[in-house]
Amino acid sequence: MLLFHLLALSVTSLDILKATKVVTFNAATELNLGPATLVVASSAAELAPVETKFDTSTQRASLVFAEELPAGSKAILRIGFEAVLTDSMTGYYKSTWERGTYALTQFEVREWAVHVCTRWPSLLGPNVEL
Numbered sequence: 541m542l543l544f545h546l547l548a549l550s551v552t553s554l555d556i557l558k559a560t561k562v563v564t565f566n567a568a569t570e571l572n573l574g575p576a577t578l579v580v581a582s583s584a585a586e587l588a589p590v591e592t593k594f595d596t597s598t599q600r601a602s603l604v605f606a607e608e609l610p611a612g613s614k615a616i617l618r619i620g621f622e623a624v625l626t627d628s629m630t631g632y633y634k635s636t637w638e639r640g641t642y643a644l645t646q647f648e649v650r651e652w653a654v655h656v657c658t659r660w661p662s663l664l665g666p667n668v669e670l
Contacts, residue, residue, distance in 0.1 A: 546624075548622075557611065558611050563609075564603075573592060581614040
């Protein structure tokens with residue numbers, strides 16, 4: 541059986557509303573998250589999380605940073621991810637037609653992976669706003 545993989549990079553602009561060490565976002569359980577970096581505009585330092593946690597019941601991932609992210613700051617989160625494309629019609633999935641196979645997504649609210657949530661920013665967590 542031939543497997544199709546999606547490799548992608550998400551770049552998300554964040555407004556940190558409250559001081560925090562944790563950034564939480566939706567992440568389907570089928571995703572393999574790659575290395576993440578966060579650049580806080582006020583320092584321009586590139587921060588890497590010291591821990592990544594997954595909650596499979598809510599399909600959310602949390603990145604834990606060693607340093608507190610200051611309230612009122614702006615940041616850029618970069619994170620790569622990989623997923624096997626399936627016929628499940630959830631998250632990213634594959635579709636085949638006479639010209640080949642391609643990846644699709646319906647951007648279901650409960651299954652947005654690490655995508656920018658511009659229409660529902662509350663899904664990113666209590667300390668992050670777009």
